[in-house]
Amino acid sequence: MEESEIHQKIVLNLSEVQIETIRNLFGFYNWDFDDQLDQNFGGNLQNVGKVTEEKGVQTDYQTLQDESREVQNNVFFVEQIEEEEECRYCLCRPCITDERNRQMWWETTSVPPHSRNRFFRKDKFKRFWTMLLHRGAWSDERYLAAKSEAMRLDGRQTSYELHRRDIMPKCVLSLKIVATTSLGTNHPLFTQRKFDICIVDEASQVLQPACLGPLFSAHKFVLVGDPKQLPPVVQCKEARNLGMDESLFSRLDDSGATYELNLQYRMNSEIMSLSNKLVYNGALQCGSDKVANGQLHLSPSDQTEKIYKDKPWIKDLFISEPYKAAILLDTDKVPAPEEREPSGLIKNVTEAKIVYHLVQTLIKNETND
Ligand SMILES: Nc1ncnc2c1ncn2[C@@H]1O[C@H](COP(=O)(O)OP(=O)(O)OP(=O)(O)O)[C@@H](O)[C@H]1O
Incomplete structure (x- = not known):
């Protein structure tokens, strides 16, 4: 060494x-x-x-240093309009997080985002908070008072002292609809206010501890899910045997509490009959005749005709007949053997080629479906 x-x-x-x-x-x-x-x-x-x-x-500190240099060049300079009322959250005149005033800081592109913040939302959001830092908002008495009030209100006492985003601008706090992941609900936006309803989508695939988090931020909750689809993924066999893969949805599922939605709009009746026979015991129905009789109408182009000439089996697959809505391709006799890579991944090159040809044919048809 x-x-x-x-x-x-x-x-x-x-x-x-x-x-x-x-x-x-x-x-x-x-x-x-x-x-x-x-x-x-x-x-x-x-x-x-x-x-x-x-x-x-590259570290956050370096990013801050870079940003400080940019501050001297007024990159974070936000024009203040004296006649406007000062926002007690972002300490700007007018409030710069309000949708109407967003352009006052939102469009700055001269600061390259840190590699960990390269996604659009994170990048913009971080710039906003960095800008508040440089405006001295964190040491402002009004900010500190609002922060201690927020800490008093937060029964869950998440690690506030290290969290600079615990004070949310009023305009963010008053958003009517907010979307988040289950694990995203430790964000101050959810700890500082209660929502009327929390709707958890794909709730039958979420682990119970993750599913419970968002429910604390609302007075009522609705779990939306399909217990016939995959349960939460739990790789540890022992944990599975002890019931960890039971979702909150399955746990609360009960004829008095659950409302079944049987109308579907994504498959015609032929495709639906597969799901019905294999999984849903005939309960699924098509939402309309249009859905039930829906078909893909292809208009072959010159290029498609050429493909059909070389590979007649593709033409046979794309005949627009209801009974051809769901087709199983048996590759046993092609043959299309699976191969295992040294990394353990399994691949099937022949099946990949078949999919490639089918997609190419669909693209080359002159259809708007
Ligand atoms: N009332 C409706 N009228 C017409 N089309 C609809 C209607 N409801 C849903 N659809 C269509 O059905 C398809 C599936 O809808 P959606 O994704 O909402 O279903 P879902 O039950 O949430 O599916 P998933 O199992 O993926 O969660 C979409 O293409 C959607 O546009």
């Missing part, structure tokens, strides 16, 4: 509980350590930056 590597510092940004644990551990083994708290960031981010910069890794 290189000498320089041996003397590298490891610097962490920690919660109080983690600090206490590490102190005890280091004390027990009599190891040296320094507490280096940075007041501005609530942790020792500066040192994280120093250590990882040497290794050429």
Whole structure:
């Protein structure tokens, strides 16, 4: 090992509980350590930056540094209109998170997003919060008062002291409909307000602990799911045997509480009969005659005719007859054997080629269906 590597510092940004644990551990083994708290960031981010910069890794601290430079060039400058009322949440005149005023900061493209924030929403959202940081919002008395009130209101006491997004602008708090993943509901938006109804889609595939989280943010809930589809994926056999793959939907499923939706609009009657015979015991119905009799009408182009000449089996598949709505292709005699790659993945090149030809034929038809 290189000498320089041996003397590298490891610097962490920690919660109080983690600090206490590490102190005890280091004390027990009599190891040296320094507490280096940075007041501005609530942790020792500066040192994280120093250590990882040497290794050429981009860090949040570096991003902040880059952003600070940009701030000097007024990238985060938000025009303040004195006559407007100041928003008590974002401390701007007028409120910049209001949909009408969004363009005042939203369109800035000169700051490259951090690699972890490259998705559109995260990137824009992060810029907004960084901008508030540079406006000194986090140390403003009004912000601190609102923050302690938010902490008082949050019965769940999630780790607020490290969370800069605990104060939501009024316009965000008052959104009527919010979509999220089950695990996304520890976001302050959900801890600081209660919704009328929480609708959990695909609830029969969500683990019970994950499904319960969002329900605490609403007065009523509706679970939407299909217990005949896959249950939650639990890889551990022991956990499965102990019932971990039972969804909240299955647990609460009861004729008094469950309303069955039997009309479907996605398959014609021929395709539906497969599902009905295999799974739903005849309960599924087509929502309309149009759906029941729906067919794909293909208008072969010159290119399709050429494909049909070379591969007559494809022409046979695409005949527009109701009885041809669901076709099973038996590749046993082709043959189309499966191959296992060294990584353990299974592939079937011949079947992939068949799918390729079918898709090509569909694309080359002159149809708008
Ligand atoms: N009332 C309706 N009239 C016409 N088409 C509809 C109607 N309801 C649903 N559809 C169509 O049926 C298809 C399936 O609908 P949707 O995705 O809402 O079903 P779902 O039960 O949520 O499916 P999943 O099993 O994927 O959760 C869509 O193409 C949708 O446009």
